[in-house]
Amino acid sequence: MHLLRSTLRELPSYLWSGWGAICSLLLLMAAWQLVSELYGSLVLAQPLEAFASFKHLWNNQTLPEALIITGRRALSGLLLALGLGTGLGLLAGVSVTAAMMSRPLVTVLLGMPPIAWLVLAMLWFGASDGTPIFTVFVATFPMVFIGALQGARTVDNQLNEMAQTLQLPKRMMLFDVYLPHVFSYLFPAWVAALGMSWKIVVMAELLANQDGVGASLAVARSHLDSAASMAWIVAIVLLLLGIEYLFLEPIKRQVERWRVTEA
Amino acid sequence: MLNHPVCLCAFRPFFLLSLVSGLISLFLWLGFLQGWWVLPATTSGIIVWHAHELLFGFVMASLAGFILTAMPEFTRTPDVRRQIFLGLAVLWVLGRITFWASGWLGIVPTAITNVGFSLGLWLYLQPRLLVNPLRRQWLFSMGLAGMAGISIGFYSDLLRDLYPMRWLHAGIGMMMALIVITASRIAMRIVNESIEALPINKDENDQDLPDEYRSTPPRRNLAVFCILLYTATHFIWPQASVNGWLALAAAASVFNVLNDWHVGRALFSRWPLQFYAVYWFMAVGYIVLGLQHLGMPIPASSGWHLLSIGGMSLSVFSVLCISGRTHSGHQLDERNWVNLVTCLIIIAAISRALAGWLDLPLNLLYLISGSTWLAAFSITLYYLAPVFLKPRPDGGKGCEEPL
Numbered sequence: 001m002h003l004l005r006s007t008l009r010e011l012p013s014y015l016w017s018g019w020g021a022i023c024s025l026l027l028l029m030a031a032w033q034l035v036s037e038l039y040g041s042l043v044l045a046q047p048l049e050a051f052a053s054f055k056h057l058w059n060n061q062t063l064p065e066a067l068i069i070t071g072r073r074a075l076s077g078l079l080l081a082l083g084l085g086t087g088l089g090l091l092a093g094v095s096v097t098a099a100m101m102s103r104p105l106v107t108v109l110l111g112m113p114p115i116a117w118l119v120l121a122m123l124w125f126g127a128s129d130g131t132p133i134f135t136v137f138v139a140t141f142p143m144v145f146i147g148a149l150q151g152a153r154t155v156d157n158q159l160n161e162m163a164q165t166l167q168l169p170k171r172m173m174l175f176d177v178y179l180p181h182v183f184s185y186l187f188p189a190w191v192a193a194l195g196m197s198w199k200i201v202v203m204a205e206l207l208a209n210q211d212g213v214g215a216s217l218a219v220a221r222s223h224l225d226s227a228a229s230m231a232w233i234v235a236i237v238l239l240l241l242g243i244e245y246l247f248l249e250p251i252k253r254q255v256e257r258w259r260v261t262e263a
Numbered sequence: 264m265l266n267h268p269v270c271l272c273a274f275r276p277f278f279l280l281s282l283v284s285g286l287i288s289l290f291l292w293l294g295f296l297q298g299w300w301v302l303p304a305t306t307s308g309i310i311v312w313h314a315h316e317l318l319f320g321f322v323m324a325s326l327a328g329f330i331l332t333a334m335p336e337f338t339r340t341p342d343v344r345r346q347i348f349l350g351l352a353v354l355w356v357l358g359r360i361t362f363w364a365s366g367w368l369g370i371v372p373t374a375i376t377n378v379g380f381s382l383g384l385w386l387y388l389q390p391r392l393l394v395n396p397l398r399r400q401w402l403f404s405m406g407l408a409g410m411a412g413i414s415i416g417f418y419s420d421l422l423r424d425l426y427p428m429r430w431l432h433a434g435i436g437m438m439m440a441l442i443v444i445t446a447s448r449i450a451m452r453i454v455n456e457s458i459e460a461l462p463i464n465k466d467e468n469d470q471d472l473p474d475e476y477r478s479t480p481p482r483r484n485l486a487v488f489c490i491l492l493y494t495a496t497h498f499i500w501p502q503a504s505v506n507g508w509l510a511l512a513a514a515a516s517v518f519n520v521l522n523d524w525h526v527g528r529a530l531f532s533r534w535p536l537q538f539y540a541v542y543w544f545m546a547v548g549y550i551v552l553g554l555q556h557l558g559m560p561i562p563a564s565s566g567w568h569l570l571s572i573g574g575m576s577l578s579v580f581s582v583l584c585i586s587g588r589t590h591s592g593h594q595l596d597e598r599n600w601v602n603l604v605t606c607l608i609i610i611a612a613i614s615r616a617l618a619g620w621l622d623l624p625l626n627l628l629y630l631i632s633g634s635t636w637l638a639a640f641s642i643t644l645y646y647l648a649p650v651f652l653k654p655r656p657d658g659g660k661g662c663e664e665p666l
Contacts, residue, residue, distance in 0.1 A: 019519035020482070023489060026512035033505045046504070048557065 014250060021245065042226055050230035057231055062216065067235065070213040073129055074201040077136025081193060084137075085144025086186060092145070093152020102149070109142035114200050122208050132204035132212070139200050140193035147189025151182035191248050198240055265345055268654045271591075272662035273348035275651040277328025278587050280352060281579070282644045284359055285321035286637060288313070293633035297626065304366030307421055312362075314431040317571065319377060319414065320359055322438060325579045326410075327351065327384055329445070329586055330403065332662050337448070338398050340391045342662055347387060354380040374418035381407075381414040402487065406441040413437060429498055435570055436494025439545055440487045442578050443520065446538050447478035449585060450524070453538070457529040476529075482520050489516040493549070507556030510566075514549035517542055534595065537581045537605055544573025544612055551616070562619035572636065573612035580608060580643060587647055590662045592655035600642055607639035 029047050036044040045053070057063040092098040117138045121131040155178060163177050205214025213232055220228035269275045292313045295302045305312045331343045331351070358380050361373035385407040392404040413434045420427035454476035493509040500506065521542055524530060530539060548569030555561045588596055615632035618625050657666040 013522075013525055016518070016525065017522055019515045019522070020485070023485060023512050023515035023519055026508050026515055027489070030505050030508035030512065033508055037503075037505070047508070048504075 010253075011250075014253075018245060025241075042224065045227035045230045047230075049227040050234055053225075053227040053231035054234055057228070057235075063231075063235055066211065066213045066216050067239065069211050070201055070205060071239075073132040073205070073212065074136055074197045076129075077133040077201065078140060078193060078197040080133070080137045081140040081144050081197075082190060085141045085189075085193075086148045089145040089148025090152045090182070093149040099149055099153060102145075106142045106146050106149075109138070110146070114139040114203065118204050118207060121204070127208055127210060129209075131208040132201045132214075135204040136197045136200050140197050143193050143196065144186075144189050147185050148182070151185030154185070155181050187252070191252070194243065194248070195240065198236070198243075202236060265349075269652055270345050270349060271655065271660065273331035273343050274328035274587060274590060274662070276349065276352045277324045277331070277355075278583050279648060279651050280355065281321050281324035281328065282583070282640055282647070284324065285317065286640055286644065288316040288320060289633060289637055289640075293630070293637065296629050296633070303363050305362065306365045306370050307427060311426075311428055311431065314428070315362065315417070316359070318431055318434045318438070319362075319381070322575050322579060323381070323410070324355055325582060326438075326441065327355070327380075329582050330384070330388065330407070332586060332590055333448075334388055334391055334400070334403070335662070337400060337403075338391050338395050340394065343387075351380060351383060351387070354383060370418065370421050374422065378411070378414045378418055381411040385411045402444045403441075406437060406444060409437040409440075410434065429501060432501075432567070433494050433498045435567060435575070436490055436497070438575055439570060440490045440494075442541065442545070442574060443483060443486045443490065443517070445582070446541065446578060447483050447520075447523075449582070450476060450535065450538055451478055453534040453585065454524065454526060454529060457532040457535050458526060460532070461529055476523065476526050479523050482516075482523060486513070486516040486520050489513040490549075493552075504556060504558075507553045507558075510549045510553030510556060514546040514553060517546040517549065533601060533605070534581070534585060537577060540605070540609065541574055541578045541581070544569050544577065548574060548616075565616040565619060568615040568632075569612055572608065572615055572632070576611070576636065576639075577605070577608045580604060580639070583643060583647060588650055589664050591650050592657040592659045592663075592665050593650060594665060596646070598646075600646055604639045604642050607635045607642075611636040611639065 032044070032047050036046045041049060054063070088102075092102045114135060118131070118135045121134045121138075125131040125134060159177060163172075168177070201212075202214040202217065205212040206218045207214075209215045213236060217229060217232045220232060269279065291300075291302060294300050295309065302309050302312060307315065331348050334340070335342050354376055358373065358376040361368055361376050365373045385404075388407060389404060392400040392407075413430050416433075417427045417430035420430060458475060489509070490513045493506060493513045496503065496509055497506050521539070524535070524539055524542070526535075529535065548566045550566075551561055551569060552563060552566035555563045555566060584596060584601060588594070611632045614628045614635070617623055618628035618632070659666050
């Protein structure tokens with residue numbers, strides 16, 4: 001409750017601090033405008049043409065529908081990865097043997113390019129939802145796993161011993177000693193996984209599916225419709241920026257403040 | 264003559280000249296717009312005359328007065344000698360006379376006096392601005408050099424028989440950058456004084472607010488960069504759509520500077536609020552210009568006037584009140600006329616910006632804007648002229664703050 005209240009109190013100043021980011025994005029728009037004027041609309045549609053196409057796609061429901069489909073796939077794969085990655089990572093972190101054993105496997109998973117997983121997923125799941133969901137899961141799982149593993153491995157032993165000496169109740173041990181520490185490793189991993197999942201789902205859809213943002217992007221490309229392509233890209237980027245700045249960043253600030261206070 | 268109180272400090276003659284010339288220029292312009300009289304024949308045309316006189320006359324004199332007074336303080340160098348600032352003031356007056364009479368005298372005399380003034384101001388201050396390695400004033404130096412360069416460009420266009428309006432637009436942009444640089448300096452003092460004036464015990468809601476105002480250089484520099492970038496591209500490609508995005512970026516960068524200003528209740532006192540309004544006018548002016556470049560049916564002159572009346576006139580007024588009074592040995596003016604004038608300038612800016620939108624009555628809006636502006640600066644002259652013309656009440660003999 002206190003967290004919510006302080007977040008709401010800081011909301012106006014947080015939102016106002018977004019002007020710096022808006023300024024940078026507008027400078028990017030200017031560069032986009034310059035390049036499109038230099039090379040012509042066929043190569044790169046002008047920003048206003050892309051926005052007009054965006055509006056059109058939004059009004060005829062194509063865009064919201066595609067976003068919902070893509071969002072569902074990305075979230076399914078991500079939730080699977082968050083659940084399994086966090087659980088298994090924590091388990092692996094508790095045991096040194098398990099940690100030692102799992103490290104090379106995670107390295108292999110991390111090193112494997114998502115496009116290779118996509119090829120396998122297409123063979124296994126065809127053009128169904130399974131392909132993007134599996135690709136998202138398998139690409140984000142190792143990131144979450146390694147975050148949870150490191151969080152569990154690096155719990156301060158002295159703090160642990162002190163808590164045990166003082167015979168802290170189990171609930172307190174969990175919420176005041178273990179979780180805050182583990183969360184400081186887990187949260188950045190979750191954030192990175194979220195960003196990654198969105199990019200991967202679009203790539204998977206582009207190659208494997210008939211619907212969703214990625215598939216629509218492929219259709220726009222095949223029609224040489226530069227304005228629609230840019231409109232889809234704008235939609236993806238806007239959603240990513242919205243999640244990053246309106247959802248994750250405020251949480252990140254609260255978490256960081258709490259870490260500073262704890263220190 | 265040199266012992267008259269008006270010669271005590273550089274700002275005194277310049278601030279007086281600024282007010283008088285601004286009032287005469289705008290009075291003549293308003294009468295011309297209402298069809299009461301015709302303006303003196305100049306070589307550049309009437310719109311250029313109006314913009315040039317308010318920029319290189321009214322605003323430039325205020326800037327010169329402020330900079331010649333403040334730079335010795337900022338750079339820890341001796342006060343500017345009377346002969347120097349009076350010489351510059353004479354050059355400025357000659358610039359006005361020759362420009363107004365350029366229809367008869369030709370371009371060369373006005374080019375020599377006006378370029379001479381801008382260039383002379385920069386060249387004279389340049390060694391001071393960069394002499395102290397710990398207190399180098401690069402941004403001020405570049406701003407003054409920019410204004411001198413714009414003056415040279417303006418007259419080179421006139422001499423080549425080209426329409427020189429682009430230089431005046433560039434001048435407005437340069438002034439906007441200078442306002443961002445200057446306002447942050449003045450704000451360090453006025454906002455912090457307002458914070459100190461508040462009761463010490465903060466309530467719970469104020470706990471997260473900063474204890475003092477700090478002007479963040481990266482935010483300020485970003486704003487200066489964006490404003491100058493738009494100014495440069497607009498100068499090179501006046502019709503290009505890229506200007507739209509750059510103007511919007513400039514607006515966002517100005518709003519970004521306001522992050523420094525959100526210091527809680529201290530903001531709601533008259534002096535911080537004036538500068539806060541200046542930033543808002545600048546940002547909205549750039550938004551209007553940006554949308555106009557991107558194809559919205561908005562008159563560009565609305566944007567330029569939000570910048571020039573809301574941005575420049577209001578900041579000139581604030582500087583005259585703050586710098587003019589404190590360097591004359593007076594405390595800041597707490598009387599109500601200051602708020603009245605601020606409101607009048609705001610009305611002038613908004614009514615002028617609305618002219619040309621939809622089917623609003625053009626001439627009536629010009630009349631409201633012009634007359635409120637004239638009323639605002641007439642009141643200012645009435646209250647500030649005695650301050651500039653009389654000896655200091657504290658017995659001081661120069662530019663120092665109240666003893």
